[in-house]
Amino acid sequence: MILDLHSHSIASDDGRAKVENYCKWIRKKEVPIDGFVLTEHRQFDFAGDYAALARDFDLTILKASEVETEYGHVLVFGVTPALTERFDFGAIGLPLVRVIEESQHHGAIAVPCHPGRTKVGMCAHIETLGVPDGVTIVETLNGGSRGSEDESAQAMAAQLGYQGVGGSDAHIVSHIGRCATRFPAPVRSETELVEALQAGEFEALSWK
Amino acid sequence: MEVEDLKEKFLxxxxxxxxxxxxxxxxxxxxxxxGETAARYTDPADPDFHATPTFPARFHGRRMLPRDIPLGGKIPLDAGKAVMPQKKIRPGTKLVGRSHLHDIYEKTGRSGRMIFLVSRMELFDEAEDLACIVDSRMVVRERPGE
Amino acid sequence: MTIARFEDVEFGDDLPTFDPDTGMENVRRFAKAAQMMAARFTDHEGAKKEGLAGAMVPGVMSQAILAAMIHRWAPDADLVKIDTIFRAPVMVDERHHVNGVVTDLNEDERTAEVDLTVTNDAGETRVLGTATVKLP
Structure with a gap:
């Protein structure tokens, strides 16, 4: 089971892709993924219902969020209505440790993304803020990375013992699936995704 | 700079x-x-000679942003542009561009906290017909610690 | 290959690409026509004095290059909207590539949505965007 864990639709301010067109693109171009996770910026898209699209295209379409902390951007998988009451998803500079702890308490999991990117990635902040508690997984392959950003992420993950996932960070249709994550068993829901991440059996992949 | 304050005062x-x-x-x-090759854009003798659709994006008003918007002395950078042509623009046309702030939002980027200001210029021709809409996304970056 | 009518277009079609001229001489030609003769666009040393890595291609030029790619592909099409996001500087005198691909079709409106990118030789996306194109 291969899922692109990081993508944005028109629900994000800088997203330009309709979810249906992601689906069409994956099938038309035979992108080797079985689904994707919508990680809209600074929000959780409660309104979006993609069950019909998922069925029509035989894809797994899940929803998550990309929030912004003092350590950079963080994907939150397994978002629940109760979790969105615990901190302001729209805020800039949320405390990472709080995001991690609140996520854990609500059955979710927080994963710092593109950590090798300056300012919005975790690597750059560790020198000044120290190693944050509670991180277990980071995004080591990101479809939008430039230069050696992914290498920096992988080096940090190796040094600190984090596991790595992959996601395209697609903002336009044709970028979906450039990076993804392979799981050993099917993942059909947000709950199963959190369980699969907690189980720790996955592998980051790239087709860049 | 609080985004909600900016919205209330300038949007x-x-x-x-x-x-x-x-x-x-x-x-x-x-x-x-x-890299345009079509005569309608490159040859003044072509009967349909007119400006390329994105040509109006080069027009700047006397001000890019409201006079008293508090940016702390920072110069906004160009973060993106959207152009929606409404009418062919011919040489010799006199256009009037009217600008307002269409959206204001914030996010963090590679260089720290950023405030995005979307300035919309609506360009009207001599007949007062809307000829083009140009949205300029400008970004103001805050330095760490600000 | 050029497109004459909406019926000629298929979801997923690639637009014929071309390598735009982002050399200093051509950027200066653009800057003159666009009345954007600022050092950050037309002079590497002047740009460095402003704290930049070198002269940058104006965003308006990158956008117009992407529009030109659409016109080369569909000469009789009308651009309804082009929306570009400047993710990273397009550096003058570096080689770049423009790409476009059809990602949506609206039969009622006879429009195509096109994903657009400007990438450098390292494959990094410097500019991305979308366009809505109305076809005969």
């Missing part, structure tokens, strides 16, 4: 009006430099 209010003269030579130079 949707016209802050600039400026006139622009559309020059045929500039239209040709603009088109050729960008």
């Amino acid at each position: 949707k209010l016209n802050f600039d009006e400026a006139e622009f003269h559309v020059d045929g030579d500039d239209m040709v130079g603009f088109a050729l430099a960008c």
